[in-house]
Structure formats: C-alpha cells, structure tokens
C-alpha cells in the first residue's frame with residue numbers, strides 16, 4: 001500500500017493552559033504520524049467557526065467529548081484510505097461533511113484538529129520539517145515577534161481596556177537577537193512594575209504579559225514599556241503595537257465604546273488612535289473598531305500611516321478578507337486557523353491578503369498548549385510576523401521552536417524582510 005495513505009484518525013480530550021478541555025488529534029499513515037492540539041480563544045469574533053465546547057460549564061469537557069466522538073466516528077471513516085498530502089481535497093471534504101457555514105455540526109475544533117494533524121502527518125510522511133513541507137525551499141522568513149508585555153481587557157485583570165500592549169523588536173538583526181532583546185525588556189519591565197505597583201502586580205495574564213493594577217490609560221502602559229526599553233539600552237530599536245479587541249468594548253445599543261470609564265463614539269476613539277500614533281512609536285493597531293465596522297476600519301486605514309490588523313473583523317475567512325479588500329478596510333490579516341476551521345481556508349485567506357498588499361500576522365489563541373505547529377506555520381508562510389504571547393511555556397515553546405528553525409536554516413534564515421512596510425524598514 002502507498003505509504004502516504006491515511007490509516008487511522010483518532011482524538012482525545014486534553015487540557016490547555018487555562019486548564020480547560022480541548023482536543024488532541026492524531027493522524028497516522030504508513031510512513032508517519034501527525035499530532036495537533038487545538039487552541040481556543042476567549043475574546044472570540046462573532047463570525048468565527050463554532051467550537052463544540054461547554055456553554056455554561058466549560059471545565060467539564062462534554063462538548064469537547066462530542067467533538068472527539070465526531071472525529072472518530074464521523075470524520076475518520078471518511079479519511080481513512082485517502083492520500084494525506086491531498087490537504088486541499090481533505091479540507092474540502094471536512095467542510096462538506098460538516099455542511100454548515102459556521103462549522104457547528106462537527107465542531108470548528110474537530111475540523112481544526114483534523115486539518116492541522118493531516119498537515120503535520122503529511123510532513124512526517126515525507127520526512128520533512130513542517131515549515132519546509134508547507135513553504136518548500138522558499139520558507140526562510142523568521143517572523144518579527146509582537147511581545148504582549150502588558151495585558152488588559154478579557155485577558156488580564158489590570159484595569160486597562162485594550163487587550164494587548166505589545167513591544168515590537170523592529171531594530172533587531174535576527175530572530176534570536178529579537179527574542180533576546182524582548183526577554184531583557186520583559187525582565188526590566190517586571191522590575192519597574194514591582195517598584196511602582198508592588199509585587200502583586202507581577203501577576204501575568206493569559207498570554208504571560210504583566211497585569212499591573214490601577215492602570216487604565218494605554219499611554220501609561222506604553223510609557224512603562226518605553227522606559228524598560230530605554231533602561232535596556234534599546235531606545236529607538238523597538239516599536240509599539242496594540243490589540244484593542246474593540247468588539248469587547250462596544251455597546252451595540254448605544255453604538256459607543258467603553259474606554260477609560262468613558263463612553264466614546266467612533267469619532268472619539270479614532271481621535272484617540274490619532275493621538276497615540278502622534279505621541280508614540282505605535283506601528284500596528286489590531287481590531288481598533290468593532291467587528292462589523294468595515295467602513296470605520298477603512299477610514300482609519302486611510303487616515304493613519306500604520307498597520308491596521310483585522311482579527312475579529314476577518315476571522316481568517318477568505319470571504320471577509322475579500323470584503324475588506326474591496327472596501328479598503330485594514331491592511332493586515334491576523335491569521336488563526338481555528339477561526340475558520342481548516343488549514344486550506346486559512347492559507348487561502350493568507351494568499352488573498354498577500355496578493356492585495358496586506359501583511360499577514362500568524363497568531364496564537366489565548367488558550368494554547370505546548371504544541372508548536374504555529375511556529376512552523378509562521379515560517380512556512382513566510383508570514384514575517386507572529387504574536388504568540390510572552391512568558392508561559394505554551395508561549396515560550398513557540399519561540400524555542402522558532403529558534404530551532406532559525407538554527408536549522410543557518411545563513412538562509414531572514415528576519416524582518418517579509419514583515420510588511422509598517423514593522424520594518426528592511427524591505
């Protein structure tokens with residue numbers, strides 16, 4: 001029998017970094033095994049693929065067990081006997097087997113687990129590293145990491161409304177240098193926070209960034225970050241970025257945003273972004289407005305000379321990316337495979353973005369495991385940007401894998417070249 005033929009597909013319930021149940025899917029062929037853990041978001045877009053999870057009781061895993069059953073009883077019989085390298089055909093099959101636009105029948109988490117495990121098994125079968133299997137000989141770009149040093153919103157109990165306040169090592173010459181600089185700044189910032197807010201402030205959020213209590217204004221977070229950068233001797237070598245996750249701040253009844261204890265109109269929020277861009281080296285703003293406001297995104301993209309990233313706006317859907325392109329909304333895609341459900345759809349969203357001059361930032365979810373397919377995906381796509389959190393093992397494992405890939409690529413590895421015009425001048 002052909003060694004690339006799928007011989008088994010299985011799944012089990014595991015725990016993520018929040019001790020919440022998720023899935024691990026394993027795909028076997030005659031020549032290799034692929035395993036993939038499924039991440040899970042907390043600040044989820046309304047248009048994301050629907051996971052089978054547990055509504056009111058998310059720790060008990062009942063929904064996840066349904067997804068496990070769907071993988072083993074409904075998906076596995078359809079895939080056994082097919083060639084594992086036919087990723088596109090397999091993903092099409094998954095989508096049609098599910099049969100719903102939001103993947104709520106088999107579960108977005110079941111589909112994502114199978115689709116990524118098929119990808120990993122394909123690489124194993126051909127005995128190639130995952131990034132190489134995905135991107136061929138061209139895969140060589142180590143991504144610029146956006147380090148989420150201070151968390152707020154849904155992911156950190158800091159009082160800050162914006163979800164992520166990231167530092168971006170735009171001035172580094174290599175990925176390893178970038179990560180080393182970020183970790184120095186991380187430790188320096190910890191010292192500053194401890195001396196200003198006391199040791200309890202060293203608590204970290206879901207992505208391992210600090211959550212100093214008592215801060216409400218993003219400018220305070222930026223000031224702390226820039227002080228840490230200066231103290232480390234890297235003044236001018238770092239830029240700043242934010243994920244506002246504005247859908248979480250939006251009140252559809254009044255059409256306003258709750259920011260810094262005020263109700264802001266879209267116009268006031270847009271003015272705030274203008275001030276932040278004028279006052280700080282802010283180069284990237286993710287989800288600055290709520291997820292259906294394509295017009296507002298377009299106005300902002302036009303008005304500000306920075307990267308505007310669509311996360312909840314695009315939910316990694318090729319169709320929503322197309323709408324964004326037609327309306328001039330945003331200029332970068334945040335890519336999360338489990339928002340859409342399959343690898344092939346995520347790749348289609350990425351290439352449509354790229355073809356239209358949009359940057360691509362590969363992203364973690366706030367619920368992750370130590371599985372590192374994300375790191376390989378970033379290099380395989382030559383995405384040029386990654387956000388994968390900061391200081392917990394499910395985050396640092398991504399950096400460790402990227403460091404391993406950088407070493408493997410040796411002099412072929414590049415850094416920054418593919419990050420898009422806002423994150424580097426190294427184009």
Ligand SMILES: O=C(O)[C@@H](CO)OP(=O)(O)O
Nearest residue numbers: 041042043044364365366
């Ligand atoms: O909003 C985001 O970009 C993410 C990850 O950083 O959060 P979540 O996974 O909770 O959606």
Ligand SMILES: [Mg+2]
Nearest residue numbers: 243245286311
């Ligand atoms: Mg986001």
